[in-house]
Amino acid sequence: MNDDRRDFLKKALLASAGVATAPLAMAAQSGTAAYKSKSVKGRGAAKRVLKNWVWINPDPKKSAQEMSTTYAAYASAGITGVFFENDSEAHFRAAKKQGLETHRWMWTMNRGEKTLLEAHPEWYAVSRTGKSCADQPPYVDYYRWLCPSKQTTLEYLQQQVSQILALDYVDGIHLDYVRYCDVILPVNLWSNYDLVQTKELPDYDFCYCDHCQESFHRWSGQRLKEITYPEASLSWRQFRYNQITNIVNHLSDIARGSGKKITAAVFPTPEVARRNVRQDWTYWNMDGVCPMIYHGFYKENTRWIGDAVAEGVHFLHGKMPLYAGLYLPDFKSSGELKEGIRYALENGAGGISFFGQVKDGDLACLQEVANQFLSR
Numbered sequence: 001m002n003d004d005r006r007d008f009l010k011k012a013l014l015a016s017a018g019v020a021t022a023p024l025a026m027a028a029q030s031g032t033a034a035y036k037s038k039s040v041k042g043r044g045a046a047k048r049v050l051k052n053w054v055w056i057n058p059d060p061k062k063s064a065q066e067m068s069t070t071y072a073a074y075a076s077a078g079i080t081g082v083f084f085e086n087d088s089e090a091h092f093r094a095a096k097k098q099g100l101e102t103h104r105w106m107w108t109m110n111r112g113e114k115t116l117l118e119a120h121p122e123w124y125a126v127s128r129t130g131k132s133c134a135d136q137p138p139y140v141d142y143y144r145w146l147c148p149s150k151q152t153t154l155e156y157l158q159q160q161v162s163q164i165l166a167l168d169y170v171d172g173i174h175l176d177y178v179r180y181c182d183v184i185l186p187v188n189l190w191s192n193y194d195l196v197q198t199k200e201l202p203d204y205d206f207c208y209c210d211h212c213q214e215s216f217h218r219w220s221g222q223r224l225k226e227i228t229y230p231e232a233s234l235s236w237r238q239f240r241y242n243q244i245t246n247i248v249n250h251l252s253d254i255a256r257g258s259g260k261k262i263t264a265a266v267f268p269t270p271e272v273a274r275r276n277v278r279q280d281w282t283y284w285n286m287d288g289v290c291p292m293i294y295h296g297f298y299k300e301n302t303r304w305i306g307d308a309v310a311e312g313v314h315f316l317h318g319k320m321p322l323y324a325g326l327y328l329p330d331f332k333s334s335g336e337l338k339e340g341i342r343y344a345l346e347n348g349a350g351g352i353s354f355f356g357q358v359k360d361g362d363l364a365c366l367q368e369v370a371n372q373f374l375s376r
Contacts (some may be wrong), residue, residue, distance in 0.1 A: 001098045009364055010172065014326055030320065033086040040085030048239075048374060050078065050166070050187050050345070050350065050352075050370055050373075051080045051288075051321070051323065051351040051352075052078050052079045052351040052353065053079065053081050053082065053083055053323055053352070053353035053354070054081075054082050054083070054354050054358055055083045055353060055354065056084060056085065056355065056358075057084070058085075058088035058090075058091035060083050064271050067091060067095075068098070068289045069096070071094055071098040071100055073360070073363060074358075075098045075099050075100055076095060076363075077367045078367050078370050079100065080100065080246075081100055081171075082100055082103065083104075083174040083263075083353070084104050087104065087164075087167075091150045092169040093169050096171075101171045101261070102171045102172055103172040103173060103261065104170050104172075104173055104264075105169070105176055105265075106160065106164065106173060106175055108176060109148060109178060109247070112137075112140070112141075112142050112143075112144035112167035113332055116270050117144065121135065122204050123146050123147060124144060125145040125180070125206040126147065126206065126207055127146075127203050127204065127206055128205040128208050128230070130208070131203065133146075133181070137201060138181055138204050139182070139193060139204075141341030145206060145207075146183045147211065147212060148207070148239050149205045149212045149215050149243045153190065153247070154247055156249065157247060161173055161251050161253055161254050161255070162258075165254065165258045165260050167188075170260070171261060172254060172262060172287070173255055173260070173261075173262050173263075174262075174263050174264065174290075175248065175264040175265070178247070178248060178265075178266070179273070179277070179279040180206050180207065180240060180339075181204060182204065182277055183201075183204050183205075183206070183276060183277065185276075185277045186298050187294060187297075187298060187299055188297045188299050200231040204346075205230075205231060207240075209226070213225070216236060219239055219242075220239065222234075224236065224237060237278065240278040241274065241279070241280040241283075245280060245283050245284060248284045248285075248286070252284070252285045253288075254316065261287045261288075263287055263288040263289065263290060264284065264286060264289055266279060266288050266290065266292065267282040267288075268292055268293045268310045268312075268313055269308045270311060270312060270315045271311065282312075284320075287353075288322070288350070289316075290318050290322075290324075290325045290353045291308060291309075291312055291325055292325040293305050293309065293324050293325055293328055294327035295327075296327065297330075301345075302343060303339075305326070305340045305344050309343070309348055309349045310326075310347040310348060313347065313348035321351070321352055323349060323350055323351045324344035324346070324349040324350055324353065325352075325353045325355060326340055326354055327355050327356055328352070328354055328355065328356030328357065328358065328362060334364075337370050338368065341365060341366060341370070342372075342373070345369065345370070346373070352366060354364055
């Protein structure tokens, strides 16, 4: 996999994503993670426990001491788990030594392995205009989306998850790109591609392969080619939501069968997820979701983080915890970051997940706001 990861094609900011950097010793020396188990004040109040996460790509050049310092600082500031984009036994074990959960972060439907592309181009999704992600990827070259309705796709992903969870130093699997291609990009990215996506454009609308059309016909009784405006068909939308949900819930069965956790990075709200990427995450059987509430991508202010969390919590109905994903480069000051964390926690988030280069000050903001929140 390349290192572009999940900043939605934001070319100018691709380089900002990556592993947390030293020095982090100051954060490790000050404070404790005790707030994680504090009870909310009040007679009969339920204990409120926060779980906080960091998305990183483990740096193979880090020494054992550097890893120890980094993960000790995370734990001291209240981070409880790490989503690692690549396998690194040394990093996983160093994090576990500090009491952190170690989850492998896996690209799911977006799979651009050269061997897979060459061996099975027929597995890839096809746009409404007939373009296959195998040889004509949308937006950028690494957007190589598998068709989720094919049994071969499910079997391939089941094999990948089983292999990852068989490792004793892996506590769980974290699914990313578990959706269709963006039929509509976040508004702040339109100018990058000279696009105005106020409606669904056929080149970015997936998947219209023969297998999907046949499966849709069997499921709905309708032939897609006879629907004048397929982009407006509610049945066709629901069919595609169901394909991703089917993939997720099968992978969840594997995780639970192995006694390990499964979570996912999802789009910021249920409504945005369904509209932009055909992802209906409120129906998934998981141990938690991390909505990527990247407010800058949608040209929103920090208050919107709370609105997004509230919507997600409402539609989940307590089914699983929601951890608010925050994109650190979108915060212009520590004050803004504290606001974002506060809005998330006050609206029901079970914790925070940081994406970007995590610095001492970011950890300090998390610790301060969480302590204030739980001491009320």
